[in-house]
Amino acid sequence: MRLLTLNIQEPVPGLVLPDMAADHGEEEAARRYRAIVVTTLRQLRGLTDARLRLTVEPGDAHEAVRFWLLPRLAGTWQADDGVFRSTGWEIDFGGNSADFPIHAFGEILCPHLGARWVHAAMLGLGRTTRQVIGPATEGGEYFRAHAHAATADLPPRILPELPVIRSSSHWHAALDSALGPALKRAWEEEG
Numbered sequence: 001m002r003l004l005t006l007n008i009q010e011p012v013p014g015l016v017l018p019d020m021a022a023d024h025g026e027e028e029a030a031r032r033y034r035a036i037v038v039t040t041l042r043q044l045r046g047l048t049d050a051r052l053r054l055t056v057e058p059g060d061a062h063e064a065v066r067f068w069l070l071p072r073l074a075g076t077w078q079a080d081d082g083v084f085r086s087t088g089w090e091i092d093f094g095g096n097s098a099d100f101p102i103h104a105f106g107e108i109l110c111p112h113l114g115a116r117w118v119h120a121a122m123l124g125l126g127r128t129t130r131q132v133i134g135p136a137t138e139g140g141e142y143f144r145a146h147a148h149a150a151t152a153d154l155p156p157r158i159l160p161e162l163p164v165i166r167s168s169s170h171w172h173a174a175l176d177s178a179l180g181p182a183l184k185r186a187w188e189e190e191g
Helices: 018-024 026-043 062-073 115-122 168-175 180-189
Strands: 002-009 050-057 078-080 083-086 089-092 102-106 131-135 141-147
Touching (some): 026 062, 026 180, 050 062, 102 115, 115 131, 115 141, 168 180
Antiparallel strands (some): 078 083, 102 141
16 A cells, blocks of 8 residues: 655644735635645545545644545545545545555645546556656645665656646636636635
8 A cells, every 4th residue: 555645734824825825815825725725635536555644734733624624525434543534535644654665745735636647656666666756837846756665776757747836826827727627616615
């Protein structure tokens, strides 16, 4: 089984998307942040042979994020030793990473990072490549994965660039993309 870790902030006005908050106010920035997070996670639904791990900031906000987020992803969940499962989902909020031979990190503000994209990106990881890197269009990364047992002589794989939503212009570009209807729907749900 693979582990995909995404960092998530408690979506409190004033703590998320400062560039958007400067343009549209802290409440609207928090609403947009929530919509981006929900859209990204909905895109990851059905990722096979994988668990999503959400690392929450601040560290004492796990429960608040769970109560906000999980009902937006699925109607019912089963909890088993800190792992929450529903059809198409297996999510935890921290724990031991040693049991996962492949560990990936994704950007929660990149809703184009879907289950099919992640699955295709990790094909051959550990056999033909030692790591996979997804550069974001305006710097940084939206994805990075590595296989613990891969030999050092295997080359890395570089993925095509994808956008990360951090500003109002990024938001509007995402609304104009194929993901626009899903992002708008999530934004309306957060209203």
